[in-house]
Structures are given as C-alpha cells and as structure tokens.
Amino acid sequence: MIYQKAYHPGDISNLSFLVTGGAGFIGSNLVEYLLLHKAGKVVVLDNYATGFASNLEAFKVHPNFEIIEGDIRVIEDCNKACKGIDYVLHQAALGSVPRSVENPIATNSVNVDGYLNMLVAARDAKVKRFVYASSSSVYGDSKILPKVETQIGNPLSPYAVTKLLNELYADVFAKTYKMEITGLRYFNIFGPRQNPGGAYAAAIPLFMDALLANKPAYINGDGGQTRDFTFVVNAVEANIKALFATKHDGDPMVFNVAVSDRISIKELFLVLKSVAGSNNDAIHREERPGDIRDSLADISSAKKYLGYNPQFKMEDGLKITMDWFKQAFYNN
Numbered sequence: 001m002i003y004q005k006a007y008h009p010g011d012i013s014n015l016s017f018l019v020t021g022g023a024g025f026i027g028s029n030l031v032e033y034l035l036l037h038k039a040g041k042v043v044v045l046d047n048y049a050t051g052f053a054s055n056l057e058a059f060k061v062h063p064n065f066e067i068i069e070g071d072i073r074v075i076e077d078c079n080k081a082c083k084g085i086d087y088v089l090h091q092a093a094l095g096s097v098p099r100s101v102e103n104p105i106a107t108n109s110v111n112v113d114g115y116l117n118m119l120v121a122a123r124d125a126k127v128k129r130f131v132y133a134s135s136s137s138v139y140g141d142s143k144i145l146p147k148v149e150t151q152i153g154n155p156l157s158p159y160a161v162t163k164l165l166n167e168l169y170a171d172v173f174a175k176t177y178k179m180e181i182t183g184l185r186y187f188n189i190f191g192p193r194q195n196p197g198g199a200y201a202a203a204i205p206l207f208m209d210a211l212l213a214n215k216p217a218y219i220n221g222d223g224g225q226t227r228d229f230t231f232v233v234n235a236v237e238a239n240i241k242a243l244f245a246t247k248h249d250g251d252p253m254v255f256n257v258a259v260s261d262r263i264s265i266k267e268l269f270l271v272l273k274s275v276a277g278s279n280n281d282a283i284h285r286e287e288r289p290g291d292i293r294d295s296l297a298d299i300s301s302a303k304k305y306l307g308y309n310p311q312f313k314m315e316d317g318l319k320i321t322m323d324w325f326k327q328a329f330y331n332n
C-alpha cells in the first residue's frame with residue numbers, strides 16, 4: 001500500500017477534487033490517493049488521448065468517483081468538469097519532447113489552449129486552488145546545477161515552451177483574478193501505470209519492458225546524460241501538499257518536484273538490469289533533439305513552502321515499479 005501515509009491535514013470527506021488527465025499515469029495515482037483517503041468527490045476529465053480506461057478500472061465502483069470523457073480544448077467540457085469542484089489537480093497535457101518536435105501544433109493546442117480553458121473554467125467555478133503540472137524542461141539550456149526555480153534558461157523544445165507559457169498564465173491569472181495557483185515542475189516521474197508503449201514512452205518503462213520481455217533496449221546518445229528520477233508517490237505528496245499549504249502574498253508560485261539526486265541513463269540501465277535479474281545489454285543510438293544534458297533539482301523551496309519531504313529514493317521506487325510491471329504485463 002504505497003498511499004497509506006496522509007499528506008493532507010484533517011478530513012477531506014466534505015471536499016471535491018477534479019483531476020484532469022486522470023486516466024493517465026500521474027493523474028490515476030492522484031485519484032488512487034484521494035479515494036483511499038476518503039475524498040468527498042473525485043472527478044476525472046480525460047479524452048483518453050494518451051491515458052487508459054484500464055488505469056481507472058479499480059476505482060469505477062467507488063460511489064464518490066465520476067469520469068467525464070471530454071477534452072480540455074473544449075471550454076464546455078472544462079466548465080462541466082469544474083462545476084461544484086473545490087480543488088483542481090490539472091495533469092492533462094500531451095507529454096513528451098519528441099512528440100512536440102514532431103507535432104508542435106497538437107502539443108500547443110492541448111498544453112496551452114486547453115490549459116487556458118481550464119484556468120478560465122476554474123476561475124468561473126470559483127475553485128479554492130488550482131495545482132498544475134509544469135516540467136523541468138522549462139530549465140532549457142541553463143547549465144546551472146542544481147536547478148533553482150528562479151533561474152531558468154531558454155526552452156529547447158515546443159513542449160518546454162508550452163510549460164513555460166503555463167507558468168506565465170498562472171502568474172497573470174493569480175494576479176488578475178486573485179486565484180490561488182501553484183505549479184509543480186516535475187523531474188522525470190516514474191512508477192506504476194506509466195505507459196511503456198508507443199513512440200513516446202519514457203526511459204524507465206521502456207527499459208523495464210525491454211528487460212522483462214528480453215527485447216532490445218536503446219540508450220539515446222552516450223548515456224552520460226543525468227536525470228533526477230522521481231517516484232510517483234513523491235509527486236502525489238507534492239500535489240496534495242500544494243493543495244493545502246498555507247499561502248502568503250509573495251510566496252513562490254512554482255516548485256521543483258524531485259528527489260535532488262541524479263543518475264546517468266547508462267547507470268540507471270545497470271540498476272534496472274540488476275533489479276530485473278537480466279543479462280540484456282543496451283544498444284546506443286542517436287541523441288534526441290531538444291533533450292537537456294543534465295538535470296538535478298534543488299528542492300529546498302518545496303520543502304520550505306509546501307512541507308514536501310519525499311519519502312521514496314529512486315531505488316525503492318524502481319523495485320515497486322518493477323514488481324507492478326511484472327504483475328500488470330507479465331502476470332507474475
């Protein structure tokens with residue numbers, strides 16, 4: 001039971017939550033947490049573009065749970081989903097740097113137009129707080145390590161531009177409409193229900209799938225690029241704490257969500273190989289355009305303002321995730 005620990009104060013049985021993108025990886029983990037902790041109402045808005053009904057199958061029987069199949073690019077869908085909602089956890093987006101390089105218009109329309117629709121709908125529904133998923137990609141070409149929220153570089157991909165625009169809009173909406181909004185810059189989140197399939201899958205589920213199925217595993221470039229891989233339970237903790245943290249005028253509006261520890265992709269592969277008990281070796285292929293070289297977060301601001309205190313180290317998360325993958329995809 002990875003969600004036993006409560007990250008919210010008191011009782012949430014009289015509160016309603018909207019999770020956009022709730023059929024996706026991080027969104028479905030948020031749903032799991034909220035229902036386990038007896039939230040009064042949990043609504044998901046998702047169009048299943050990259051999410052799956054199967055991610056929500058276990059929660060469908062819950063009387064406090066509702067799924068709205070809809071699109072954040074359609075304002076009426078956003079208004080319907082926000083009706084009577086206290087707190088919004090906005091996760092819906094088209095993820096992936098390479099997807100955005102191939103189709104910047106699609107990424108922009110969901111991540112910027114759709115995001116703006118959600119802000120307007122949340123404003124009109126007078127929600128108490130709006131917490132949204134930003135990304136470490138906003139650090140772009142900045143070479144500074146560790147990454148501190150106040151020092152970003154130039155975006156390196158259309159995806160990064162969309163997340164930066166999200167942050168700019170959040171700032172303007174907070175000031176103009178007096179909304180409470182917090183952005184979370186996720187650093188390479190991994191865990192149960194992350195999709196290993198499709199052209200835009202992330203490194204950890206791809207490696208796990210390759211190791212468990214004895215398929216070729218590919219490392220882009222020399223594998224020396226580093227990442228601050230973060231188990232999804234830590235991301236859920238950050239979201240829930242961001243919903244309920246006391247806010248003062250002038251507090252930061254965006255926070256890094258990571259562990260503040262990094263590992264190179266080639267080292268990560270070796271760790272996973274040993275967790276899986278596999279002899280499979282990785283094949284190196286070309287670097288991907290738009291990728292950043294190194295990533296490591298300073299998480300002191302999230303600790304100070306949100307009370308964020310990530311409980312799961314990468315290795316612990318990898319073991320839990322590998323067990324989940326074995327069960328979900330290989331029935332053992």
Ligand SMILES: NC(=O)c1ccc[n+]([C@@H]2O[C@H](COP(=O)([O-])OP(=O)(O)OC[C@H]3O[C@@H](n4cnc5c(N)ncnc54)[C@H](O)[C@@H]3O)[C@@H](O)[C@H]2O)c1
Nearest residue numbers: 021023024025026047048049050051071072092093133189
């Ligand atoms: N996973 C990571 O490492 C990571 C890192 C940085 C930021 N993020 C951000 O976190 C959020 C969640 O990512 P995830 O990894 O869970 O991805 P995911 O693809 O599993 O989830 C995204 C969900 O949004 C839904 N969606 C997409 N377009 C939609 C639309 N037009 N209307 C309604 N729903 C729509 C998808 O169907 C999916 O269920 C995204 O905003 C992503 O950009 C993720």
